[in-house]
Amino acid sequence: MRALSWCGGLALAASVLAFPFLVNAYWLSVGVLAMFYAIVTASWALLAGYAGQFSFGHMAFVSLGAYTSGLLVKWFDIPVPLGMAAGVVVCAVVGSGVGFVGLRMRGPYLALFTVAFSEVLRIIFVSEVEITGGSGGLEVTPLFHTRSDMPSYYLGVVLLAASLAVMLALVASRWGLFFRAIRENEDAAAAGGVKVMRFRVLAFAIASAFAGLGGGYFGHYIGILTPDIGSVDQMGLVVAMAVIGGAESIIAATIGALGLEFLVEALRSYGQWRLVLFGALLLLTMRFARNGLLALAWEQVRRVDRMRTSRRAREVGE
Amino acid sequence: MPGPSAPLLVEARGLTKRFGGIVAVHALEFAVRPGELVGLIGPNGSGKTTTINMLTGHLKPAGGEIYVRGRRADGLAASAFAALRVGRTFQITQLFSRMSVLENMLVPGLARPHSTRPAVTRAARQHLEFLGLAALEKLQAKNLSGGQQKLLELGRALMLDPDILFLDEPFAGVNPFLRDEIIALVRKLHAQGRTFVIVDHDIQALQRLVLRLVVMSRGQKIADGPVAEVRENQEVLRAYAGI
Numbered sequence: 001m002r003a004l005s006w007c008g009g010l011a012l013a014a015s016v017l018a019f020p021f022l023v024n025a026y027w028l029s030v031g032v033l034a035m036f037y038a039i040v041t042a043s044w045a046l047l048a049g050y051a052g053q054f055s056f057g058h059m060a061f062v063s064l065g066a067y068t069s070g071l072l073v074k075w076f077d078i079p080v081p082l083g084m085a086a087g088v089v090v091c092a093v094v095g096s097g098v099g100f101v102g103l104r105m106r107g108p109y110l111a112l113f114t115v116a117f118s119e120v121l122r123i124i125f126v127s128e129v130e131i132t133g134g135s136g137g138l139e140v141t142p143l144f145h146t147r148s149d150m151p152s153y154y155l156g157v158v159l160l161a162a163s164l165a166v167m168l169a170l171v172a173s174r175w176g177l178f179f180r181a182i183r184e185n186e187d188a189a190a191a192g193g194v195k196v197m198r199f200r201v202l203a204f205a206i207a208s209a210f211a212g213l214g215g216g217y218f219g220h221y222i223g224i225l226t227p228d229i230g231s232v233d234q235m236g237l238v239v240a241m242a243v244i245g246g247a248e249s250i251i252a253a254t255i256g257a258l259g260l261e262f263l264v265e266a267l268r269s270y271g272q273w274r275l276v277l278f279g280a281l282l283l284l285t286m287r288f289a290r291n292g293l294l295a296l297a298w299e300q301v302r303r304v305d306r307m308r309t310s311r312r313a314r315e316v317g318e
Numbered sequence: 319m320p321g322p323s324a325p326l327l328v329e330a331r332g333l334t335k336r337f338g339g340i341v342a343v344h345a346l347e348f349a350v351r352p353g354e355l356v357g358l359i360g361p362n363g364s365g366k367t368t369t370i371n372m373l374t375g376h377l378k379p380a381g382g383e384i385y386v387r388g389r390r391a392d393g394l395a396a397s398a399f400a401a402l403r404v405g406r407t408f409q410i411t412q413l414f415s416r417m418s419v420l421e422n423m424l425v426p427g428l429a430r431p432h433s434t435r436p437a438v439t440r441a442a443r444q445h446l447e448f449l450g451l452a453a454l455e456k457l458q459a460k461n462l463s464g465g466q467q468k469l470l471e472l473g474r475a476l477m478l479d480p481d482i483l484f485l486d487e488p489f490a491g492v493n494p495f496l497r498d499e500i501i502a503l504v505r506k507l508h509a510q511g512r513t514f515v516i517v518d519h520d521i522q523a524l525q526r527l528v529l530r531l532v533v534m535s536r537g538q539k540i541a542d543g544p545v546a547e548v549r550e551n552q553e554v555l556r557a558y559a560g561i
Contacts, residue, residue: 193430
């Protein structure tokens with residue numbers, strides 16, 4: 001099984017790296033957006049899937065990171081990477097504030113609280129026309145001054161790989177264990193000595209920081225920011241990506257985001273019907289595969305492997 | 319039983335808790351010395367669980383003071399009580415259901431400062447061996463039987479290396495065989511020097527185990543002393559059985 005995981009991982013990595021050489025410019029731009037959604041979805045999976053905090057305001061942090069970076073680069077003429085780093089820091093700070101205020105809330109209450117936060121932020125971006133350009137948009141310095149999307153794509157690959165490395169190290173550490181313990185049972189975690197409030201706020205801050213990173217990357221790639229990035233529609237898409245892939249696994253959520261973004265584009269000719277299809281897929285996933293389709297598929301592979309192993313053992317015994 | 323001059327491990331002075339207009343615990347005076355094995359009993363709704371929720375930081379008292387080894391502790395979070403080596407189990411078993419048995423044990427161990435994963439894993443396996451759960455370490459906690467879940471919860475509390483353990487209704491809903499097993503485990507742990515406060519409303523089960531009984535009724539302590547003495551207390555009999 002381990003060999004199979006390695007082979008699958010290597011095949012996926014190879015196709016991601018070779019992708020720009022195999023597709024046209026349109027699909028390459030879809031690839032860039034897929035990298036953005038993968039970073040955001042993986043970080044939402046960290047917050048909701050691991051730490052159990054169902055936030056519906058994650059895309060608000062994407063917009064906060066994007067506007068922070070875009071505005072700082074525009075006002076102070078700082079390099080884009082520095083602007084993106086500032087966006088990450090601002091999102092971590094605001095995320096810890098939101099996490100702290102939402103400490104006493106669980107489940108639907110936290111979701112509604114974060115929807116409200118998201119809408120407040122969106123309305124501020126719409127209203128402050130002199131600063132943000134309002135609904136007309138804010139022009140942002142591009143990531144690279146080239147016509148090709150290839151550099152942006154590979155930057156996305158690097159950011160995604162680095163984000164995944166940090167997130168996976170985090171979930172494998174004692175912090176990751178505490179996140180899951182808090183998700184499972186806060187009282188039991190507290191009785192076990194886990195500082196529940198600290199780790200809930202920490203999870204919010206870390207996930208928000210990665211959302212801010214995604215936002216900075218997206219904003220400087222697109223070149224124009226509108227408040228709609230932080231809309232509830234966009235948040236719904238990220239949740240669907242995570243749930244269909246598997247919200248309790250960062251890798252599964254990432255693959256879900258990559259797969260769904262390409263599927264959305266591949267089915268564009270079906271217009272609104274593709275959204276009906278995704279809705280149905282989401283419903284079926286939640287009903288029959290609560291850990292996502294990838295976990296379901298992986299479980300089937302493991303079952304086949306177990307059957308083969310036991311058959312081999314019987315044959316050896318005979 | 320430790321003498322009255324032994325220093326107090328946990329002490330409550332004038333402990334009070336109100337829920338709205340209802341006084342759940344009123345001006346409770348309660349002290350436990352190291353090495354004691356105390357039973358806290360009372361009819362349903364007498365304030366036993368509220369008391370241990372306050373003594374372990376899961377509820378903030380409305381009044382009164384709590385001391386752990388002489389240090390003022392009321393108002394501290396539950397995690398701070400755990401850091402003071404105050405462990406507990408719950409009336410309704412509280413586990414990390416979708417985490418493995420071993421991971422359940424690792425959480426309290428790794429929450430302790432300066433702990434390392436290899437040392438905590440070693441300790442967790444030793445406790446699982448002691449509890450007879452070693453073969454199940456990879457199983458998700460939700461897949462254990464009710465009795466095994468009770469034992470795992472006790473094991474998780476032991477990972478704090480607690481000086482005092484509050485067990486909230488450890489015999490509720492368990493079969494007689496498992497009840498005897500839990501009693502035997504508590505006796506062994508007590509012999510190793512652990513202090514216990516066991517909350518239950520089943521006086522028959524507790525009197526087999528504890529040396530001292532504290533009886534609560536309607537949020538107040540009505541008796542405190544050796545088992546034989548408390549059993550004959552008329553106020554206890556009245557509160558308990560309406561005699």
